[in-house]
Amino acid sequence: MPEHTRHTMRMIASLCTLLALSACSSLEPRPSSSTPAPVIATASAWHDDVVRISNGSDNTQRREAIVHLLSAAGIDAIEHPFATERHAGTNLVAPVSGDTISPLLLLGAHFDKVDVGDGVTDNASGSAVVLELARRFRQSPLQHHRVAVAFWDLEEKGLLGANAYVTGDNEKPALYVNFDIFGWGDTLWMMVQGSGHPLALATDAAAQARGIGLSAGEKYPPTDHLAFHKAGWPAVSFSLLDADEIEPLLQVFSRGKPARMPKVMEVIHSQNDRLDQLAPDQVETAIDAVEAAFRAWDAGRR
Numbered sequence: 001m002p003e004h005t006r007h008t009m010r011m012i013a014s015l016c017t018l019l020a021l022s023a024c025s026s027l028e029p030r031p032s033s034s035t036p037a038p039v040i041a042t043a044s045a046w047h048d049d050v051v052r053i054s055n056g057s058d059n060t061q062r063r064e065a066i067v068h069l070l071s072a073a074g075i076d077a078i079e080h081p082f083a084t085e086r087h088a089g090t091n092l093v094a095p096v097s098g099d100t101i102s103p104l105l106l107l108g109a110h111f112d113k114v115d116v117g118d119g120v121t122d123n124a125s126g127s128a129v130v131l132e133l134a135r136r137f138r139q140s141p142l143q144h145h146r147v148a149v150a151f152w153d154l155e156e157k158g159l160l161g162a163n164a165y166v167t168g169d170n171e172k173p174a175l176y177v178n179f180d181i182f183g184w185g186d187t188l189w190m191m192v193q194g195s196g197h198p199l200a201l202a203t204d205a206a207a208q209a210r211g212i213g214l215s216a217g218e219k220y221p222p223t224d225h226l227a228f229h230k231a232g233w234p235a236v237s238f239s240l241l242d243a244d245e246i247e248p249l250l251q252v253f254s255r256g257k258p259a260r261m262p263k264v265m266e267v268i269h270s271q272n273d274r275l276d277q278l279a280p281d282q283v284e285t286a287i288d289a290v291e292a293a294f295r296a297w298d299a300g301r302r
Contacts (some may be wrong), residue, residue, distance in 0.1 A: 002155060002156055002157070002158055002159060002222060002223070004039060013063075021159060030149050033035060036258070041281060042128060044280065045132065046128050046129065046132050046280060046283055046284065046287065047128075047275075047278065047280045049069055049124075049127075049128035049131050049132070050067045050120060050124045050125055050128045050183075050275070050278065051275065052068075052069060053065045053066060053069075053111065053119075053124040053127055053128065054094055054113075054118045054119055054120045054124040054275065058151060059089070059111065059112045059113065059154075061112045062112070062113065062119070062124070062127075063090060063092060063151065063153065066092060066111055066127060066131065066151050067092065068194055068202075069131055070092075070094055070128045070131070070134065070149075070211070072134045073131075073134065073138055074138060075093045075095075075096055075134055075138060076094060076095075076100060076151075077093070077094040077151075078092070078093050078094065079091070079092060080092070080093055080164070080168070081164070082153075082160070082161065082164035082168070084160060087154055087157050087160060089153030089154040089160060090153050090166075091114070091150060091151065091152055091153055091161045091164060091165060092111075092148045092150065092151040093148060093149070093150050093151075093165075093170075094134070094148060094149050094150075094229040095146070095147075095148045096134050096137050096138050096141075096144030096146075096147040096148055096149055097137050097138050097141035097146070097147050098141050098145055098147055099146065100146070102144060102145050102146045103145055103146065103173075103174035103301075104142070104145065104146050104147075104148060104149075104152050104171055104172075104173040104174055105142065105145040105146065105147050105173060105174060105175055105177070105294070105298075106147075106149070106150055106173035106175070106176045107130050107133055107134070107147065107148070107149045107150070107176075107177050107179070108127035108130060108149065108150035108151065108152060108162070108176060108177070108178055108179070108224060109123055109127045109130045109151060109152070109179040109180060110123050110126070110127070110130065110151070110152040110153070110154075110155030110156070110161065110162070110180065110223070110224055111123065111124070111127045111151045111152070111180065112152075112154055112155055112156050112157075112161075113156065114156050114269050116269060116270060116271060116273075117268075117269065117270050117271050117272065117273035117274070118273055118274055118275070119273060120183065120274055120275055120277065120278065121181055121182075121184075121264070121267050121268055121273050121275050121278070122180070122267075122268040122273060122278060123155070123179055123180050123181065123182075123268065124180075125144065125180035125181065125182040125183040125240075125278070125283070126142075126180045126181065126182045126291070127151055127179075128182075129179045129182050129238075129287055129290075130149050130150075130151065130179055131149075132287055133149070133287070133290070133294075134147070134149045136291055137294075142294065142295065142298040143168065143299060144298050144299070144301050145174065145298050145301070148173075148255065148278075150165065152165070152224050155180075155223065155224055159222075159224055159226060159227045160253070161224070162224035162225075162227035162228065163227040163229070163230075164227075166228055166230075166231040166233060167231070172233055172243055173233065173234070174234070175199070175234050175235070175236070176225065176228045176233060176235040176236075176239065177235070177236055177237070178191075178223060178224050178225040178231065178235065178236070178237035178238070179237070179238050179239075179273050180221075180223040180224065180237060180238075180239060181239040181240070181241065181264060181268065182238070182239060182240040182283060182286070183240065183267075183278045183279070183282070184240065184241070184242070184263075184277065184279035184282055185240040185241040185242045185243075185245070185279070185282055185286070186212055186242050186243055186282065187210060187213035187214065187215055187240070187242065187243040187246065188203060188207055188211060188213065188214045188215070188238060188239075188242060188286055188290070189215050189216075189220070189238065189239040189240070189241055189246055189290065190203060190214060190215065190216040190217075190236060190237070190238055191204065191216075191217070191218065191220030191225060191236055191237040191238075191244075192216050192218070192236045193218055193229075193236075197216075197236070198297050198300060198301070199236060199293060199294075199297045200214075200236075202292075202293040202294075202296040202297040202300075203216070203293040204216070205293075205296065206288075206289040206290070206292040206293040206296065207289045207293075209287060209292070210285050210289045210292075211285075212282075212285055212286060212289060213243050215243065215246050219241075219250050220237060221239075221249070223237055224237075225237040229244070238290065240282070240283060240286045241263075241264055242263070244262075244265055244271065245262035245263055246262075247263065247271055248260060248262045249262045249264060249265065252265060263277075
């Protein structure tokens with residue numbers, strides 16, 4: 001979630017509550033095995049990735065941790081440096097699996113953090129989801145799509161990394177799927193434009209089968225999917241939260257007055273953004289649902 005947006009929300013929240021909130025290109029795929037083995041993810045694997053990323057003292061070390069984790073999975077990351085008038089950063093893009101002629105499914109998350117806190121929920125959690133999905137699709141590729149993953153730098157400075165990708169000489173994906181804030185919760189929150197999106201329908205079925213909820217719609221906080229939308233590129237975004245956090249969070253963004261501040265607003269961009277806030281078992285269930293949704297969506301895109 002961008003730093004300037006969080007700052008605005010802190011000002012809004014201060015008017016709403018007596019509680020003080022804290023500083024608020026074509027991609028060529030790697031060859032895949034002809035007999036891919038299924039991947040059984042564990043909550044500890046996702047959690048271990050979050051630990052590795054959030055242990056980085058700065059964005060460079062966080063990026064290096066992701067490069068190492070991708071390499072351990074047999075996936076080579078390509079660095080994409082970029083610069084604006086005020087900032088310089090480096091994105092990572094990594095082909096995962098699929099035939100060159102297949103349309104591209106791009107999964108992504110930002111890895112950078114603000115100065116305060118450990119950047120665990122925002123957004124080592126989302127980066128670790130993308131890493132886990134990369135492992136799964138590396139070993140058991142989709143039938144009709146190539147898969148690549150991207151890790152964006154400087155989202156907190158205004159979606160700069162994602163914007164650098166869409167404005168550079170890079171391939172337009174058939175769909176970009178973003179992950180931001182994915183540390184606990186009973187409900188997948190999906191930003192999707194329009195009703196009846198095939199991936200939303202597949203996600204609803206997969207979530208129901210696993211006993212978790214889905215809240216899908218256009219109302220959603222600003223994050224890297226917006227850079228794709230502004231370029232006219234198809235994109236959706238996922239978060240994982242408790243169902244009772246979504247409406248209060250939307251009220252904050254619309255300058256309303258929620259009856260209580262949602263947990264996520266008390267965690268991100270603060271000293272509370274620590275590992276002890278996470279619920280790995282809930283995240284494991286949500287990752288399983290998202291993977292199943294991708295596979296059902298892919299199977300229907302012949």
